Amino acid sequence: MIALIQRVAEARVAIDGQTAGAIGRGVLALVGVERGDMEREAVRLAQRVLGYRVFPDGAGKMNLSLADVAGGLLLVPQFTLAADTTSGTRAGFSTAAAPEDGARLFDLFAQACRERHAGVATGRFGAHMQVSLVNDGPVTFWLQTSPSPRS
Numbered sequence: 001m002i003a004l005i006q007r008v009a010e011a012r013v014a015i016d017g018q019t020a021g022a023i024g025r026g027v028l029a030l031v032g033v034e035r036g037d038m039e040r041e042a043v044r045l046a047q048r049v050l051g052y053r054v055f056p057d058g059a060g061k062m063n064l065s066l067a068d069v070a071g072g073l074l075l076v077p078q079f080t081l082a083a084d085t086t087s088g089t090r091a092g093f094s095t096a097a098a099p100e101d102g103a104r105l106f107d108l109f110a111q112a113c114r115e116r117h118a119g120v121a122t123g124r125f126g127a128h129m130q131v132s133l134v135n136d137g138p139v140t141f142w143l144q145t146s147p148s149p150r151s
Contacts, residue, residue: 001031001032001033001042001144001145001146002034002081002082002143002144003032003045003142003143004140004141005027005028005029005049005052006027006029006030006133006138007026007027007054007137008025008026008074008133009135009136010023010024010134011026011028011072011131011132011133012074012131012132013076013121013122013123013130013131014129014130014132015128015130020123020124020127020129021122022121023071023072023073023074023119025072025136026066026069026073026119027066028076028133029075030078031045031075031078032077032080032082033082033097033101033102033106034095034096035082035094035096035097035098035101036097037097039108041105042105042108043112044145045109046109046112046113046116047112047116048143048145049113050065050066050073050113050117051065051066052141053065053068054139054141055069062139067116067117070118072119072121073121074120074121075109075113075120075123076122077103077122077123077124079102083095083096099126107125
């Protein structure tokens with residue numbers, strides 16, 4: 001599984017013009033599920049997203065995690081992160097999980113985050129969403145729980 005995480009001052013996801021989830025200071029995670037991902041990847045990715053140190057400590061070093069600062073977490077499913085972009089000018093999606101597997105693992109990932117952290121909001125798998133954010137830094141990291149099938 002993949003999470004593109006961004007430290008944000010605020011973030012919001014809307015579906016059909018209605019806010020589905022919003023946070024203040026925290027982390028926006030765009031989440032992709034790859035073919036072959038299992039439950040263990042979902043749980044491991046939750047641990048990594050919550051524990052990854054992206055917030056500054058008193059000395060200005062990125063030594064604090066989302067859990068340390070009790071920030072918000074906005075999870076947005078994004079299957080395009082699992083796309084194969086190695087050739088041509090159009091992405092291929094044979095490396096992405098099947099929609100039913102992707103939805104199940106995204107939901108499991110979100111539940112694992114909620115069990116470990118307060119203030120979790122989500123988009124909806126398969127929906128057309130509008131995401132807005134104020135990236136703080138900017139600080140953006142790519143987290144992956146398993147080797148890419150493309151490498």
